[in-house]
Amino acid sequence: MSFAGRLGAFAGLSLLAACATAPTGGPVPNLPPAQATHPMGLAGWAQEDHLAALKAYQAGCGADRTEPGKRTCAAARAMRAADPQSARHFFETRFVASPVEGTGLLTAYFAPEYPAKAQADAEFSAPVRPRPADLVKGQAYAERSTIEASPPNGALAWMRPEDLFFLQIQGSGYLTFPDGRRQRAGYAADNGRQFVGVARVMVQRGLLAPNQTSGDAIRDWLAANRGPSAQGVMNANPRYVFFNLLPDDHGDPPGAAGVPLPAGRSIAVDPSKHSYGELFWIDADNPTLQGAARDYRRLVVALDTGGAIKGPARADLYMGRGAAAGAEAGRVKHPLRMWRLTPVG
CATH class of the missing domain: 2.40.40.10 (RlpA-like domain)
Structure with missing residues (x-):
């Protein structure tokens, strides 16, 4: 699945706030350079x-x-x-x-565990969407806001909106259903859009103080403001991840290397x-x-x-x-x- 192949390992929760500036340069050769040490x-x-x-x-x-x-x-x-x-x-x-x-x-980053339901209700209103049939790898697909506004055809499960948002950031995780059933939500595809950390957006909009941008603080705000306000924040990150549901083998998920x-x-x-x-x-x-x-x-x-x-x-x-x-x-x-x-x- 590429556990991180998702948003990018989908980076840890700290990536909600910002991503480091990446150094540039070509691939590092797989050979010991002159400065190799014991x-x-x-x-x-x-x-x-x-x-x-x-x-x-x-x-x-x-x-x-x-x-x-x-x-x-x-x-x-x-x-x-x-x-x-x-x-x-x-x-x-x-x-x-x-x-x-x-x-x-x-x-x-980590493999999160979240409650889910087989049918939607007022609280569990966010569909876990499968990979769309018209998505082509390597080509940009619709942004988050457009996908969220589309019918939830073939929804695999239903989650709290803020939980689904964080599941997409991690790229994979585990769902627990009211009947005790557990399944792994594995990365199936993404829409090819660039990830945007929402913490900076929330600070700019005056929704969070600069020193209160932890993952917990962001999730709590989204949960307390479900509806158009929270959706507007989540839409600031155009990246969207689609999933498949797999049996929970109680082990750790595979990464991009298949291990x-x-x-x-x-x-x-x-x-x-x-x-x-x-x-x-x-x-x-x-x-x-x-x-x-x-x-x-x-x-x-x-x-x-x-x-x-x-x-x-x-x-x-x-x-x-x-x-x-x-x-x-x-x-x-x-x-x-x-x-x-x-x-x-």
Whole structure:
């Protein structure tokens, strides 16, 4: 489905407010440059949970289709009885680390869970729409405002309008029905329109204070102002995502690479700059962001993408499923430096 292939991993909730300015440049070659260094020199390397990182790499490395990547992946997957020491040795002997150009931005996203109904009512009035038959990939389709005003033909389910809006931002999630049934809402297609963060729009319109633009604040405002006012805000983002409903396998959703996303260990990247299955070290620090973790220093695998993820030093960290993952994801907006770990053999 491309869990993030949606709006762009559909970026974490922080992308409701703004997207980082993306550095420009051509694709980064999948070769160790002259400044490549040993992973042991990375800040925080000694404190890393190398065994957790190895498990994530084993799960996602099959997406790396380069010959060195295939060999290294096979070696990793052969380590069926690894421990922290052998996992660390694996990374230190099989990879070199090279810095990715520039300082960028780390955000985060998650797989949300929302209530839904099979039939519409006054509260659950937003249709979960399937992919339209006349949508052509690569061609711009109608904007959100036009789609919202059209008949809900073939609606898959019905949600609260603000919940559907956030589901579209995340690009995928899980629906719970009154009878206890659970289904995964998977990304089916989008209308090809550019994502616009609504937080800035709401501040400009005097609807929210500049320091009150969290995902929770935006959702609460939309819920309290359902109808034309909320719809006018949501229409400021012309991007619209269509879904299909799938059985809930109780696991994490697949990303653009077709691999289930390891929570806390997989990132969405710009595929014009990086390749799926590549291993990275992220170093993101924001000691002044209230309520957020001070830093994120860890090994991650590139397994997803998203329309708002642009530039080499730009990543969206997948946090997992549900409310707790969403709460953490909404607080991640950290300056980011990245290192690519390239197989040496």
